[in-house]
Amino acid sequence: MGASSSSPAEDVAQRLLCCACVEQSDVAMQETCGRYDAALSPGCHFMPWCVGRRVAGYLSLRVQQLDVRCETKSKDNVFVTVVASVQYRALADKAYDAFYRLSNAREQIQSYVFDVIRASVPNMNLDQVFEQKNVIARAVEEELAKAMTMYGYEIVQTLIVDIEPDEVVKRAMNDINAASRLRVAAAERAEADKVQHVKRAEGEAEAKYLAGVGVARQRQAIVDGLRRFVPDEKSVMDMVLATQYFDTIRDIGATSRAATVFIPHGPAAVHDVAAQVRDGVLQAAAHGVPGAGAAR
Numbered sequence: 001m002g003a004s005s006s007s008p009a010e011d012v013a014q015r016l017l018c019c020a021c022v023e024q025s026d027v028a029m030q031e032t033c034g035r036y037d038a039a040l041s042p043g044c045h046f047m048p049w050c051v052g053r054r055v056a057g058y059l060s061l062r063v064q065q066l067d068v069r070c071e072t073k074s075k076d077n078v079f080v081t082v083v084a085s086v087q088y089r090a091l092a093d094k095a096y097d098a099f100y101r102l103s104n105a106r107e108q109i110q111s112y113v114f115d116v117i118r119a120s121v122p123n124m125n126l127d128q129v130f131e132q133k134n135v136i137a138r139a140v141e142e143e144l145a146k147a148m149t150m151y152g153y154e155i156v157q158t159l160i161v162d163i164e165p166d167e168v169v170k171r172a173m174n175d176i177n178a179a180s181r182l183r184v185a186a187a188e189r190a191e192a193d194k195v196q197h198v199k200r201a202e203g204e205a206e207a208k209y210l211a212g213v214g215v216a217r218q219r220q221a222i223v224d225g226l227r228r229f230v231p232d233e234k235s236v237m238d239m240v241l242a243t244q245y246f247d248t249i250r251d252i253g254a255t256s257r258a259a260t261v262f263i264p265h266g267p268a269a270v271h272d273v274a275a276q277v278r279d280g281v282l283q284a285a286a287h288g289v290p291g292a293g294a295a296r
Contacts (some may be wrong), residue, residue, distance in 0.1 A: 012146060018046060018047055019046055022045065026040045027040060028059075029057050030047075030054075030056070031054055032052050033052035036096060052223070063156055066086045067086075072117060072122065074124060079166045080166070081160035082161075085158070095152065102153075112144050121136065137158050
């Protein structure tokens with residue numbers, strides 16, 4: 001409390017020494033025969049007890065702090081505890097009002113804080129209580145300033161230092177936040193997987209394209225080389241088909257994941273395959289199929 005009465009030991013010392021010492025940042029309330037005389041500033045003061053003069057009490061002028069916990073309900077029916085921190089001090093020029101007109105400044109301030117908070121928070125949703133805590137603090141400070149000035153006190157500052165929802169509501173809010181973040185993380189992972197699959201497919205397509213170009217150039221080189229030494233086109237076609245046949249057999253045996261394929265094997269079989277391919281190309285050319293002549 002800002003105001004305090006002198007102890008019996010202090011009264012005895014004052015009467016014996018006829019003086020009173022007031023500490024820095026305090027004022028002493030001087031009375032004569034029970035009537036207020038003056039507010040004594042810090043220092044040593046002559047106090048003749050024989051004429052009925054005494055120090056009734058001391059009033060601190062330091063800034064003091066009062067933390068008030070107020071439980072109330074928000075507009076969306078969530079119980080919440082609001083902690084307000086009020087900083088106040090007694091005014092030296094109104095020491096009489098602060099000492100005599102108010103018996104307990106802390107309880108008075110606490111009552112006003114309860115009244116303002118319980119009138120403001122029920123008009124807000126829980127999210128608005130967190131977002132507009134400065135509005136609540138300003139309303140409390142304005143109400144306290146109007147009420148406490150007449151009692152000789154100055155409200156230095158009012159802060160809303162904590163807002164505590166019910167524990168069940170707090171866990172629910174954390175779960176909602178966690179679920180939202182998990183959803184964003186899942187979307188990001190899916191997008192990353194999509195990019196990987198697309199890039200992998202593009203790489204495979206490019207590799208297959210380049211492999212096809214390489215095979216086509218290889219076969220064209222073989223055909224060009226054979227034409228210079230083998231004038232018969234039929235023989236050239238047979239040798240190309242035989243080369244492709246053995247390449248296919250090699251590829252099937254080189255991979256461990258290839259399915260088993262049973263095909264006739266031997267020189268006669270190669271001749272039959274060549275004949276079938278050659279007959280198919282000639283029949284297509286005879287019927288005027290576009291592109292059939294390119295195979296020759």
